[in-house]
Amino acid sequence: MSSKSLIAVDNLDISSSVDAGFFLIVIFPKNTSTQYSISVTISKLSKHYREGLIEGKLFHIAGFQQTNEDLSLAAGILKMVAGIKGAYAFLRGNLETELTPISNVLTCLKTSSFADNKAAYCQLPNALGVSILLPCRVISGFAYVLNKESIHSLKDQVQALSVSKGCDWCPNFNIENTKPL
Structure with missing residues (x-):
């Protein structure tokens, strides 16, 4: 895949997702994880959900805005797909391959929203x-x-x-x- 862009591969073009200004976009492949089904279900709750093929493999894309609801959904998905090969994210338009730190910060950010100060x-x-x-x-x-x-x-x-x-x-x-x- 090194000779192909991460933005447009096969029939999956994620440029519109990246360009739409989402705070976070999570991308992950179909996999054998026991949490795969719930990851897809939660992804479909996002403001922007797409799926498509990259080199014959099904990938899911979920775009999130900077709201408490979206932060909660995104943190959950990131925890579930963090160790999956081929999972990555665009955070404020930047490609990220280490998902656990993003999940940790999202969880902290969400928790901070419950504090009066x-x-x-x-x-x-x-x-x-x-x-x-x-x-x-x-x-x-x-x-x-x-x-x-x-x-x-x-x-x-x-x-x-x-x-x-x-x-x-x-x-x-x-x-x-x-x-x-």
């Missing part, structure tokens, strides 16, 4: 090493890599950490919420 949910103090208020719950367990003696500012280090852990795209993530304590 999202900042109180998302922002956590770092208890180890550098005393800092972190802008993201997802990176809180990894803040031990931050170093006051680094040539890079703490904000730059936190932003780089968020990229490495895959949460920099979260709508709740705001690097300006990084504050020394």
Whole structure:
């Protein structure tokens, strides 16, 4: 498949899905997983569902918007198809092959929507090493890599950490919420 575009292969053209401006598009093949049927059923609940063939194999496409309902559906599907060969996603138009980090951030984002104050949910103090208020719950367990003696500012280090852990795209993530304590 390396010589073919991921956007248009055989009779499945996903360019309209990517161009439609969906926050997340999940693509996965027919497979033998025990969760296949439920994955397809949930995908069909998305705002945009298509299926088609790529090199003779059936693939499913589900497009999601940035609503609580869609985030919940997308997180569920990603958990079910994350380990399946040939499953991938477009997150804000960028191709992603590692689906578990996306699922983790979507789950966190959805959970934050239940908090009266999202900042109180998302922002956590770092208890180890550098005393800092972190802008993201997802990176809180990894803040031990931050170093006051680094040539890079703490904000730059936190932003780089968020990229490495895959949460920099979260709508709740705001690097300006990084504050020394």
